[in-house]
Amino acid sequence: MPADLPDLRHPAAHRPGHGDPDWSAMRRVLVVRPDNVGDVLMTGPVFRALRAAAPHASLDLLASPAGAAAAALLPEIAGVVTASVSWQQLDLVPGDDPDAALVADLAGRGYDAAVVLTSFSQSPWPAAEVARRAGIPVRVGTSKEFGGGLLTHWVPAPPDEEHQVDRMLGLLAAAGVPSRGHTLHARIPDDAATPLAVVGTRYAVVAPGASCPSRRWPAARFAAVVSALAADGLTVAVTGTAKEGDLVEAVAGTAGVPLAGGLGLGDLAALLEGAEVVVANNSGGVHLADAVGAPIVELFAGTETVDQYRPRSTRAEVITRPVACSPCRQLVCPFDQECLAVGPEEVVAAARRLRTVAVG
Known part of the structure; x- marks a missing residue:
């Protein structure tokens, strides 16, 4: 931001005292993208960048049942948490706490950070609340709207028209993770059959x-x-x-x-x-x-x-x-x-x- 212009961002964004996370010290990082196969494949550059920034960390993906299959094609992903999360359901199953089982699952895995990835029309706040309840100390996401302290590192949203890959890489860059390129990649399994x-x-x-x-x-x-x-x-x-x-x-x-x-x-x-x-x-x-x-x-x-x-x-x-x-x-x-x-x-x-x- 130019020095002669006032900082008009919300005071909860990039809060003083909340510097970049120490990615190099992390041991477990969760990337949240509970969408379809194509959305997961577009996270490839995110995982490539995180692998370089957090070389000792196990990188996991929180995926929907539909998107989970794509994780096997991204070599940086160590594990997959598959869940039908409440904030992606058109018809929510009745219950007082539909994400309770997910919270318990995540709490038992000991994550150091959660990176919440969204399209411009999605909100990171439900996922951030699940991560907070699960005790994940670093929670990174981008949004236009205010959501309190659910995200420890709230990055102001980029323009709506920005490419999804650039949007995700911009979020990481604002949290101290440099891009390693925006091209997609996929690992073809050794046992893949081409007819x-x-x-x-x-x-x-x-x-x-x-x-x-x-x-x-x-x-x-x-x-x-x-x-x-x-x-x-x-x-x-x-x-x-x-x-x-x-x-x-x-x-x-x-x-x-x-x-x-x-x-x-x-x-x-x-x-x-x-x-x-x-x-x-x-x-x-x-x-x-x-x-x-x-x-x-x-x-x-x-x-x-x-x-x-x-x-x-x-x-x-x-x-x-x-x-x-x-x-x-x-x-x-x-x-x-x-x-x-x-x-x-x-x-x-x-x-x-x-x-x-x-x-x-």
Whole structure:
């Protein structure tokens, strides 16, 4: 902050007497990110920075059941605490204290610090209160709103539009942990299986699923992309979860190879790593492809802001349409999904450009 300007930050932010934590002396650090797979993969640069700053510490992740699987792909993570935390539930299970079991679990682990990671629309204060009750002495997070002393190191929030990785690294930097780079990374397990017998050595991956309907480009348009890439001489693997089996079959048609529910996350990482191009919605698959260096064409719905989530570790083209209602964060679009009013020919052209660069 320039010396000639008054400090107008809230007095609870960067409080006097609360200097940077001594990360080098810590033995156990908990990183809190109870979100989806893609959100966990974006914490890779956070763990890389913490590993350098706290070389003797065991670094653990507090994850949701959905996001926990991604921890195995980040080599810096020593352990995972899996929990369905109250502050991430749309329909909270009745009870006087839904996080009591989590508090007891964390209290028994002896953490020296908790780093609470959030998107700009999330609050760190519920997680900070759980950490306080569990006796974790250092609690770091960022927020716009005041939450008392629940965070021992409260960092004022950056601009909303900042990329999620930069937001998290900025939080660490304000607490004395320098960045070690913003690129994503992922460790492919030694036992990961890539179905090369099915897809061969020259292939594309199409992932038509997403966490909610509002993020899904229409299946018929994905199917047209599959047909075009197959006509280019590529085997096209169409991936998805077991629940997305019908969608995967419809998109694959007779031109693609349907792979629904047969791949673990490590297997999917191995498959994506060898792809000439990946075509997907804004989903965890995009962040996984980004982490393993696969070229990406991303169909980005208006549920979020592109610049907060765009791939930056690999070659990528993000395709969307600007709309007045974005970012809406709706699970189901109440209109006609104008943000994804994109024809297959535009997506195929982007995929071909990325493949040409790779071959060149």
